[in-house]
Amino acid sequence: MSVIGYGYAVWAPLIWIVVLVVIGVMVLVWRNRGQKGYKKGTAQTDIFLSGARVPPEEQRHVKSENIYWGFFESLKELYSGMMKPHTGIVNDYLLWLVGVLAIAILILVVAG
Amino acid sequence: MDFLVTNAPILIVALPLVAAFAIPLISLSRGGDRGRNVFSLAILGLIVFLVAILARDVHAVGIRVYTFGATAAELAIPHGYTVPVRIIFEVDGMSIFMGLVITIVALASLIYSLHFMKGQTGQARFYSLMFLLYAGMMGLAFTGDMFNLFVFLEIASIAGAALAAYRTNRADAVEGGFKYIVISAISALLVLFAIGILYAQYNVLSIAAIAHFMQHTTLDMIALGLLAIALVMKLAGVPLHMWAPDTYTVAPAGTTPMILAASYTSMYALYRVTFTLYGGLINTTTIGWIVIIVGVLSMFIGVMMAVHQTDIKRMMAYHAISQGGYMLLGVGVGLAVITNPAALANYGRDAMNGGIFHIINHVFYKALLFMTAEAIFFRIGTRDTNKMGGLARNMKWTAAFYVIGALAISGIPPFNGFASKLLIYETVLKFSPVLSVIAMFVSLVTLASFTKVFYAAFTGPELPAYKKVKEVPKSMIIGMSILAAFIIFFGIFPGLIVNTIVAPATNALIDQAGYINAVMGAVP
Amino acid sequence: MENIADNFPFVASALLLAVAFYIVIFRKNLIKLIMGIAMMASGVNLFIVALGYRTGGNAPIYTDVPPGPMVLSVPQALTLTSIVINVAVLALMLTMVIHTYRNTGDIDSEKSRKLKG
Numbered sequence: 001m002s003v004i005g006y007g008y009a010v011w012a013p014l015i016w017i018v019v020l021v022v023i024g025v026m027v028l029v030w031r032n033r034g035q036k037g038y039k040k041g042t043a044q045t046d047i048f049l050s051g052a053r054v055p056p057e058e059q060r061h062v063k064s065e066n067i068y069w070g071f072f073e074s075l076k077e078l079y080s081g082m083m084k085p086h087t088g089i090v091n092d093y094l095l096w097l098v099g100v101l102a103i104a105i106l107i108l109v110v111a112g
Numbered sequence: 113m114d115f116l117v118t119n120a121p122i123l124i125v126a127l128p129l130v131a132a133f134a135i136p137l138i139s140l141s142r143g144g145d146r147g148r149n150v151f152s153l154a155i156l157g158l159i160v161f162l163v164a165i166l167a168r169d170v171h172a173v174g175i176r177v178y179t180f181g182a183t184a185a186e187l188a189i190p191h192g193y194t195v196p197v198r199i200i201f202e203v204d205g206m207s208i209f210m211g212l213v214i215t216i217v218a219l220a221s222l223i224y225s226l227h228f229m230k231g232q233t234g235q236a237r238f239y240s241l242m243f244l245l246y247a248g249m250m251g252l253a254f255t256g257d258m259f260n261l262f263v264f265l266e267i268a269s270i271a272g273a274a275l276a277a278y279r280t281n282r283a284d285a286v287e288g289g290f291k292y293i294v295i296s297a298i299s300a301l302l303v304l305f306a307i308g309i310l311y312a313q314y315n316v317l318s319i320a321a322i323a324h325f326m327q328h329t330t331l332d333m334i335a336l337g338l339l340a341i342a343l344v345m346k347l348a349g350v351p352l353h354m355w356a357p358d359t360y361t362v363a364p365a366g367t368t369p370m371i372l373a374a375s376y377t378s379m380y381a382l383y384r385v386t387f388t389l390y391g392g393l394i395n396t397t398t399i400g401w402i403v404i405i406v407g408v409l410s411m412f413i414g415v416m417m418a419v420h421q422t423d424i425k426r427m428m429a430y431h432a433i434s435q436g437g438y439m440l441l442g443v444g445v446g447l448a449v450i451t452n453p454a455a456l457a458n459y460g461r462d463a464m465n466g467g468i469f470h471i472i473n474h475v476f477y478k479a480l481l482f483m484t485a486e487a488i489f490f491r492i493g494t495r496d497t498n499k500m501g502g503l504a505r506n507m508k509w510t511a512a513f514y515v516i517g518a519l520a521i522s523g524i525p526p527f528n529g530f531a532s533k534l535l536i537y538e539t540v541l542k543f544s545p546v547l548s549v550i551a552m553f554v555s556l557v558t559l560a561s562f563t564k565v566f567y568a569a570f571t572g573p574e575l576p577a578y579k580k581v582k583e584v585p586k587s588m589i590i591g592m593s594i595l596a597a598f599i600i601f602f603g604i605f606p607g608l609i610v611n612t613i614v615a616p617a618t619n620a621l622i623d624q625a626g627y628i629n630a631v632m633g634a635v636p
Numbered sequence: 637m638e639n640i641a642d643n644f645p646f647v648a649s650a651l652l653l654a655v656a657f658y659i660v661i662f663r664k665n666l667i668k669l670i671m672g673i674a675m676m677a678s679g680v681n682l683f684i685v686a687l688g689y690r691t692g693g694n695a696p697i698y699t700d701v702p703p704g705p706m707v708l709s710v711p712q713a714l715t716l717t718s719i720v721i722n723v724a725v726l727a728l729m730l731t732m733v734i735h736t737y738r739n740t741g742d743i744d745s746e747k748s749r750k751l752k753g
Binding site: 109 | 342352398568
């Protein structure tokens with residue numbers, strides 16, 4: 001009942017659950033074997049940047065607009081082309097509607 | 113019990129309508145807020161029960177017809193007539209599937225809203241509109257005649273637009289609501305125009321009767337174009353999707369999943385029109401390919417726009433468009449090969465299973481994601497991901513639910529998104545390998561964009577501005593955990609869901625004759 | 637449709653629809669856009685009501701029916717329903733335009749726009 005089989009392979013999620021539980025247990029065991037003898041709130045838990053001054057929190061966090069910068073930079077032309085129709089003006093939405101309607105009716109009437 | 117099952121279709125639509133108008137009155141009384149919340153939950157609980165027994169009945173017995181004003185509910189055609197003249201509700205596997213989707217979403221939205229709305233003004237109208245929207249969607253799913261399709265489409269649009277513009281003091285909220293009502297009004301008028309064309313030729317309004325008499329003339333094809341494109345606009349298929357990000361972004365949290373469900377109810381109407389109303393078409397390949405092309409464009413452009421967004425809800429709204437493409441792709445493949453029995457048995461039926469299964473999966477995880485986004489908005493007052501950071505430190509539940517939703521939408525096993533996407537990938541591969549590759553690529557970009565937002569919003573150092581941020585209240589967590597539980601359950605038992613509720617829906621769509629006979633059976 | 641005059645209502649509704657679509661696409665003023673939608677609704681209503689006309693038919697309002705066939709009143713019922721629904725839609729749109737004006741000080745669809753991209 002938890003299995004859907006189609007095409008090349010059978011997808012049985014229960015096996016996956018078992019695998020995930022095993023991995024989870026391994027991670028927990030691994031984690032518990034870690035070093036416990038450190039003192040909280042001392043220099044032992046501070047961030048260490050090769051001796052350089054650690055910047056404040058706001059500057060340490062990578063903002064959303066900077067993530068995947070290279071991806072957007074290389075696809076700049078695609079994005080400028082895609083932004084052009086997304087004007088946000090309600091009249092333009094209706095123009096698209098009329099255009100697509102005309103094309104669809106033409107196709108349906110001609111090709112039946 | 114028999115009486116309840118017989119009258120369930122009308123009760124499911126009538127009860128929320130009554131509740132919608134009773135709620136403002138109850139709120140006026142002393143201690144009204146509490147009374148109203150209890151009343152709303154009680155009514156919705158009753159409706160959930162009715163939907164459950166109706167679903168059992170439809171799956172066990174078959175199509176259930178409810179005729180308004182007839183001596184017996186099954187008497188669709190009065191004595192001495194050869195065509196149905198009364199208003200009919202016709203509930204088959206696909207209708208009850210949509211009913212289940214809408215009801216579960218409504219339940220989660222209502223519970224989530226109980227705390228979310230606390231202390232805001234206009235709560236009575238808010239719950240009133242929620243029930244109105246629910247009634248409109250259920251009516252749209254159950255209706256058996258074309259004119260009520262228009263009426264319920266408009267009811268759902270009016271309630272949805274009013275809910276989207278609920279925060280009337282914010283300029284963007286009013287704008288989103290206005291765009292929604294404008295495009296809804298115009299697409300509903302196009303639907304009405306198409307209904308006029310059909311009525312002019314066949315002099316009947318019942319879907320089954322029109323399908324029975326359908327001649328596929330040029331006028332019918334024009335009507336099909338009007339209906340299909342108007343409904344594609346309502347379900348936000350590219351290139352008619354631009355209203356969706358605006359509206360989904362501004363709607364208050366509890367209502368965004370409801371408006372999303374309203375879009376998928378329009379998708380149901382599109383399937384009903386293409387499969388049932390025009391089902392006997394000799395050549396369904398054309399309309400099938402139109403659906404497939406809209407689907408592929410939605411997938412690709414939706415996801416490419418989504419990865420670019422900085423507003424968290426706007427990003428999710430573009431993903432809603434992109435995931436809608438998967439459903440259109442799956443069902444469109446089924447539609448394109450429906451006249452070819454070998455291909456239908458080989459992959460068409462499973463492609464449709466995948467597409468329809470994806471509706472319920474997507475509504476669940478996208479509702480969950482919208483709720484987590486609004487939980488963040490509830491606590492920090494902004495939707496801009498550039499201003500977020502380190503939120504997982506204080507909002508652990510929200511972060512966990514976000515991860516569940518993000519993994520599900522990206523199609524990572526063992527969550528539910530993977531099960532339906534696997535069906536779609538494998539079947540579409542047999543139909544056209546290129547489309548399957550595009551579908552997989554889109555999933556990849558989906559994961560990338562959700563990782564981006566997870567990194568920006570939840571991880572990183574604890575920002576000074578958000579040191580005092582608290583976890584959201586319990587009612588909101590319960591609303592989200594209902595959806596998360598469904599996601600995990602559907603992910604672990606996909607076979608069960610596909611066999612019990614999805615396959616009957618697919619069969620109902622393919623079995624056009626069954627739908628017609630349920631109403632026209634008495635005709636010699 | 638033996639008489640060309642029989643087609644006048646359909647021509648009129650087609651003209652109404654064409655003008656209405658022109659307005660909703662090219663007029664940026666939101667009030668004018670709403671007027672366009674009202675015209676579109678009128679065009680569709682006129683189309684449906686014109687479908688219901690039968691030459692020589694009796695209106696279905698008599699107890700003692702005069703000789704001749706009686707018309708089925710479905711298109712009229714549809715039109716009434718559609719008019720009522722459109723009143724609700726137009727009222728909601730107008731309230732939203734009032735709120736837009738209060739919030740942004742403008743009712744131009746381009747200048748009052750906050751959401752794009």
